Amino acid sequence: MSHPSAELAEFTAQLSYDDIPAPVLRRTEDLMLDYLVSALAGSSARAVQSIAQFADAMGPTSGPCENLVTRRSTSPLFAAMVNAASAHMVEQDDVHNGSVFHPAAVVFPPAIAVAQALGRSGKELLVASVAGYEAGIRIGEFLGRSHYKIFHTTGTAGALAAAVAVGRLLNLNNEQMLHALGSAGTQAAGLWEFLRDAADSKQLHTAKAAANGLTAAYLAHDGFTGARQILEGPQGMAAGMSSDANPAKLTDGLGTRWTVLETSFKFHASCRHTHPAADALQQVLQSHKLSANDIASVVAHVHQGAIDVLGPVVKPASVHQSKFSMGTVLGLIALHGRAGLPEFDTALNDQATADFRERVSMDLDTEVDAAYPAQWIGKVTVQTFDGRTLSGRVDEPKGDPGNTLSRPELEDKAQRLGTYRNAASTDEVQAIIQKVWHQADAERVGHFLG
Amino acid sequence: MSHPSAELAEFTAQLSYDDIPAPVLRRTEDLMLDYLVSALAGSSARAVQSIAQFADAMGPTSGPCENLVTRRSTSPLFAAMVNAASAHMVEQDDVHNGSVFHPAAVVFPPAIAVAQALGRSGKELLVASVAGYEAGIRIGEFLGRSHYKIFHTTGTAGALAAAVAVGRLLNLNNEQMLHALGSAGTQAAGLWEFLRDAADSKQLHTAKAAANGLTAAYLAHDGFTGARQILEGPQGMAAGMSSDANPAKLTDGLGTRWTVLETSFKFHASCRHTHPAADALQQVLQSHKLSANDIASVVAHVHQGAIDVLGPVVKPASVHQSKFSMGTVLGLIALHGRAGLPEFDTALNDQATADFRERVSMDLDTEVDAAYPAQWIGKVTVQTFDGRTLSGRVDEPKGDPGNTLSRPELEDKAQRLGTYRNAASTDEVQAIIQKVWHQADAERVGHFLG
Numbered sequence: 001m002s003h004p005s006a007e008l009a010e011f012t013a014q015l016s017y018d019d020i021p022a023p024v025l026r027r028t029e030d031l032m033l034d035y036l037v038s039a040l041a042g043s044s045a046r047a048v049q050s051i052a053q054f055a056d057a058m059g060p061t062s063g064p065c066e067n068l069v070t071r072r073s074t075s076p077l078f079a080a081m082v083n084a085a086s087a088h089m090v091e092q093d094d095v096h097n098g099s100v101f102h103p104a105a106v107v108f109p110p111a112i113a114v115a116q117a118l119g120r121s122g123k124e125l126l127v128a129s130v131a132g133y134e135a136g137i138r139i140g141e142f143l144g145r146s147h148y149k150i151f152h153t154t155g156t157a158g159a160l161a162a163a164v165a166v167g168r169l170l171n172l173n174n175e176q177m178l179h180a181l182g183s184a185g186t187q188a189a190g191l192w193e194f195l196r197d198a199a200d201s202k203q204l205h206t207a208k209a210a211a212n213g214l215t216a217a218y219l220a221h222d223g224f225t226g227a228r229q230i231l232e233g234p235q236g237m238a239a240g241m242s243s244d245a246n247p248a249k250l251t252d253g254l255g256t257r258w259t260v261l262e263t264s265f266k267f268h269a270s271c272r273h274t275h276p277a278a279d280a281l282q283q284v285l286q287s288h289k290l291s292a293n294d295i296a297s298v299v300a301h302v303h304q305g306a307i308d309v310l311g312p313v314v315k316p317a318s319v320h321q322s323k324f325s326m327g328t329v330l331g332l333i334a335l336h337g338r339a340g341l342p343e344f345d346t347a348l349n350d351q352a353t354a355d356f357r358e359r360v361s362m363d364l365d366t367e368v369d370a371a372y373p374a375q376w377i378g379k380v381t382v383q384t385f386d387g388r389t390l391s392g393r394v395d396e397p398k399g400d401p402g403n404t405l406s407r408p409e410l411e412d413k414a415q416r417l418g419t420y421r422n423a424a425s426t427d428e429v430q431a432i433i434q435k436v437w438h439q440a441d442a443e444r445v446g447h448f449l450g
Numbered sequence: 451m452s453h454p455s456a457e458l459a460e461f462t463a464q465l466s467y468d469d470i471p472a473p474v475l476r477r478t479e480d481l482m483l484d485y486l487v488s489a490l491a492g493s494s495a496r497a498v499q500s501i502a503q504f505a506d507a508m509g510p511t512s513g514p515c516e517n518l519v520t521r522r523s524t525s526p527l528f529a530a531m532v533n534a535a536s537a538h539m540v541e542q543d544d545v546h547n548g549s550v551f552h553p554a555a556v557v558f559p560p561a562i563a564v565a566q567a568l569g570r571s572g573k574e575l576l577v578a579s580v581a582g583y584e585a586g587i588r589i590g591e592f593l594g595r596s597h598y599k600i601f602h603t604t605g606t607a608g609a610l611a612a613a614v615a616v617g618r619l620l621n622l623n624n625e626q627m628l629h630a631l632g633s634a635g636t637q638a639a640g641l642w643e644f645l646r647d648a649a650d651s652k653q654l655h656t657a658k659a660a661a662n663g664l665t666a667a668y669l670a671h672d673g674f675t676g677a678r679q680i681l682e683g684p685q686g687m688a689a690g691m692s693s694d695a696n697p698a699k700l701t702d703g704l705g706t707r708w709t710v711l712e713t714s715f716k717f718h719a720s721c722r723h724t725h726p727a728a729d730a731l732q733q734v735l736q737s738h739k740l741s742a743n744d745i746a747s748v749v750a751h752v753h754q755g756a757i758d759v760l761g762p763v764v765k766p767a768s769v770h771q772s773k774f775s776m777g778t779v780l781g782l783i784a785l786h787g788r789a790g791l792p793e794f795d796t797a798l799n800d801q802a803t804a805d806f807r808e809r810v811s812m813d814l815d816t817e818v819d820a821a822y823p824a825q826w827i828g829k830v831t832v833q834t835f836d837g838r839t840l841s842g843r844v845d846e847p848k849g850d851p852g853n854t855l856s857r858p859e860l861e862d863k864a865q866r867l868g869t870y871r872n873a874a875s876t877d878e879v880q881a882i883i884q885k886v887w888h889q890a891d892a893e894r895v896g897h898f899l900g
Contacts, residue, residue, distance in 0.1 A: 058527035077508035150690035189639040192685040193677035227643035235642040240600035
């Protein structure tokens with residue numbers, strides 16, 4: 001009775017620490033740190049606070065798990081929900097290019113919460129996290145580009161990734177893991193429509209993917225059954241939500257290809273679709289020693305997915321929406337040389353940024369589109385006021401696997417994110433860094449703050 | 451800025467008790483009773499118990515709301531989740547034909563839980579319930595037949611119906627109600643794939659629709675925003691999950707057409723798609739005084755939706771799946787004259803039922819299919835062993851608006867369901883009946899058991 005969903009369930013249920021190459025484990029620690037400080041950076045945001053308040057009203061007032069937003073303890077469900085809501089808030093968490101999926105925000109919150117609740121070791125947490133990544137990324141690739149046109153893959157595939165990570169910590173057997181996939185897939189949701197209104201749904205998507213996946217795994221552990229082919233069946237996810245799904249992607253290179261290693265860190269604090277053009281523009285600015293005032297126009301040559309996601313954002317109405325505005329992102333690069341969290345905080349009502357935004361347009365590029373999503377090429381054409389036409393190009397944006405961040409660079413990013421809006425102190429972030437770098441030695445996964 | 455989603459939000463946010471005709475209110479009470487005893491009847495089922503255990507593990511150990519499954523108190527979220535899981539379990543809850551949507555299971559659990567938590571009156575609960583029905587049914591009609599081929603409309607549209615009912619109890623304004631729809635719609639999920647495996651997902655769908663809709667409404671009350679056109683927008687529900695959506699359905703007859711009055715009670719304890727043929731077979735059996743042993747074959751002439759939902763069930767593997775087996779349902783009618791809960795409990799391993807099942811087939815019928823879903827016509831052709839070919843036909847199955855159940859019939863059904871597997875005592879069910887019939891006089895919505 002083997003089929004792609006079953007093979008994926010078996011692989012993740014059977015994965016052991018010794019199966020996983022050391023570089024994959026080290027990169028998983030890198031990604032875990034990147035997640036923890038992303039969750040801290042988002043913790044003060046209104047949308048995250050709303051979800052945290054809801055959790056306080058509906059959940060228990062204490063429990064074994066750490067809520068990074070409120071710094072109070074709670075049950076696994078609500079720790080997963082609230083921390084996942086926060087992790088994606090400032091758009092600094094990781095991304096896997098091929099699946100256009102943000103794994104950290106939906107894998108680590110439920111995995112860490114359940115590891116804390118069950119007293120699992122750091123090694124067990126690492127295995128569960130790798131399992132969640134390997135499943136979620138392949139499911140995102142399976143669902144394809146047609147899915148991503150309407151659905152937020154991090155919300156949909158995210159529920160299954162969360163189920164697998166939690167399922168691993170619950171020691172689900174092959175059969176139970178398949179049921180966990182079934183129950184997660186039938187809860188999978190998340191539509192891009194909110195982008196048009198700068199609405200808060202993105203936080204709800206990660207929160208619910210984490211919570212729903214956790215629910216699916218706990219139910220499977222208790223004997224609750226799900227569809228055996230929720231992904232590829234005739235009334236499953238692909239049938240309902242994709243027109244170009246490819247079942248071969250579900251099992252592609254299981255055990256030999258490690259998608260953890262393919263996952264990118266975000267350097268700019270914006271939607272990943274803006275990064276290739278931002279790096280290409282930075283290259284032009286540096287090569288030709290230009291400033292924002294020299295530039296009459298920028299054309300970003302992009303893939304269709306960038307147009308789908310960024311196109312609706314004409315005049316950003318919130319700081320969050322401005323991270324989906326190509327004009328704003330390129331404006332910050334031109335004006336400040338970087339597009340980090342503090343730059344976005346001041347950009348929304350800044351006239352110079354708005355003026356630059358008007359000079360930016362996007363254009364579908366055949367080469368860029370054909371390479372996407374395996375490769376995210378950045379190409380810009382810059383017209384200067386003095387009449388020059390200049391081109392910039394990067395084949396791999398900063399943070400991508402071939403251009404990744406070193407541990408010192410990750411620690412620097414961790415300090416910037418973790419202390420953003422005083423979410424945590426420098427010492428607290430330093431302690432988190434050390435806990436993550438020594439996670440494989442932890443007998444029990446503890447709390448990361450205090 | 452008026453559009454169908456906004457009109458629907460405004461109607462439900464502004465609906466008041468005096469706007470609602472008395473027959474609509476009385477029918478809402480009928481449906482509330484039907485829900486409460488359906489939830490009791492399902493309470494001992496394994497799948498429901500799994501969800502109840504999960505709620506116990508993740509939620510608070512007490513609260514203002516009544517959990518009908520555990521008989522303990524909890525927070526609104528978990529009362530809504532567990533009671534909704536139970537309400538649809540025995541397939542005896544209501545259905546709206548035109549939308550192929552089961553409103554009670556997703557509207558009453560969150561509405562009653564929140565009314566209990568906030569100390570709302572019986573009249574406020576009735577208004578909220580009507581608002582939930584009127585929204586959910588129109589959204590189901592809007593999503594159309596293409597949606598129902600893959601998606602369980604009670605799960606998807608159900609999240610929005612729950613959001614509206616809870617939103618009304620939270621006194622959301624027009625704008626907040628629109629955001630509640632947006633946050634509910636972006637969580638909407640539920641795939642039919644589980645039917646192929648007799649898996650437990652149906653209970654998860656109603657549980658999560660109720661819980662997710664409640665979440666959306668509470669978040670909207672706190673200022674959390676959602677997409678303004680989650681239903682009809684270019685990256686909204688219809689864009690992602692339907693190919694025949696009709697936005698005019700969203701506002702059809704708001705304030706004059708009351709879909710509560712169009713909602714059917716279920717007479718047989720099986721999937722509604724089996725009921726028209728069951729009634730038509732019963733007619734043939736009675737008219738010609740036939741018994742099961744006289745019958746060589748039955749062809750049920752059905753609409754496509756029946757084939758989509760029932761077709762995958764060839765040999766039922768569970769009591770629940772047998773309720774989706776046309777052959778089993780017609781077998782029970784032929785063998786016992788009824789297809790109620792006790793008949794299904796003994797049918798699964800019964801040889802006579804299995805033998806009859808083999809003699810039943812479904813055939814797509816042009817007339818039946820064209821009338822569906824506005825009308826659910828039942829047509830069967832019966833071949834007898836003595837060589838006769840007999841036809842049966844019903845234009846409106848028992849429980850439909852034109853062939854509805856009287857209050858004495860509803861009370862009788864309530865006693866049968868409420869006491870099923872000793873969920874409640876006869877006296878307890880009698881007390882529930884009286885509380886529901888006097889709900890409009892209740893200053894505060896209390897608990898229904900004890």
